[in-house]
Amino acid sequence: MLADAxxxxxxxxxxxxxxxxxxxxxxQMPEETNRTLTDRCSxxxxxxxxxxxxxxxxxxxxEEKIFVTGNTIVDAVYxxxxxxxxxxxxxNTPSLKPQGYFLVxxxxxxxxxxxxxxxxxxxxxxxxxxxxxxxxIYPIHPRSRKMMIEYGFQPKNLRLVEPVDFLSFxxxxxxxxLILTDSGGVQEExxxxxxxxxxxxxxTERPETLEVGSNILAGVLPDRILEHTRFMLSKENNWFxxxxxxxxxxxxxxxxxxxxxx
Numbered sequence: 001m002l003a004d005a006x007x008x009x010x011x012x013x014x015x016x017x018x019x020x021x022x023x024x025x026x027x028q029m030p031e032e033t034n035r036t037l038t039d040r041c042s043x044x045x046x047x048x049x050x051x052x053x054x055x056x057x058x059x060x061x062x063e064e065k066i067f068v069t070g071n072t073i074v075d076a077v078y079x080x081x082x083x084x085x086x087x088x089x090x091x092n093t094p095s096l097k098p099q100g101y102f103l104v105x106x107x108x109x110x111x112x113x114x115x116x117x118x119x120x121x122x123x124x125x126x127x128x129x130x131x132x133x134x135x136x137i138y139p140i141h142p143r144s145r146k147m148m149i150e151y152g153f154q155p156k157n158l159r160l161v162e163p164v165d166f167l168s169f170x171x172x173x174x175x176x177x178l179i180l181t182d183s184g185g186v187q188e189e190x191x192x193x194x195x196x197x198x199x200x201x202x203x204t205e206r207p208e209t210l211e212v213g214s215n216i217l218a219g220v221l222p223d224r225i226l227e228h229t230r231f232m233l234s235k236e237n238n239w240f241x242x243x244x245x246x247x248x249x250x251x252x253x254x255x256x257x258x259x260x261x262x
Contacts, residue, residue: 002034005041020045021052024205069251070244077192078246084167103176107141117220124225129157196232212239
């Protein structure tokens, strides 16, 4: 992303940044530097929400460069959910039913490349599986599998499966009772799908999910992971989706075409 933006900028090619204005304020995340600098290189900053627009304003980005469009992930979820549900049913098996499992994704460098952090997360997930009596499905990222082997971990209460394609993962997300994740995109998808989310981090670049109540930050301590999972399970899944109505792609295309015509 950043390399493309820099190259285009030096060649005097206009740059548009989808998801502009996302900030976790955690410089240990490689993405944080990349997205901040990409915003600086961009001619069109397509902010997903008003909050993202306010962040860009605060960083001195000229208002005329900023457009609140919603996020294209909403477009992707809305357009593909029915396709996912109409494909191969990976949910409805004798051992796995809709709303009868938790879904987990853990892959971030700061979590899985850290022995203490990864150990703590797995202990928390173990507590959730044992005390809440639901299976936990973990489509394991290659990085996570590599580190799990290196550390000698052999989780007893997680169902490790191979990574799945987007449509299959969308099916898993939409039918889960709750999602535990360290992914930014999954936080958004859970919010859009009205599935409660527990984020295994201390910060998020999607603060809108916290504000509407679809998500909570648990960090990596085992007892907090269990406590926050219980809390999210007790809530009604009736929050407002703050990321748009599924027309972000059209809005972005219209802005670019109108500018080109001008």
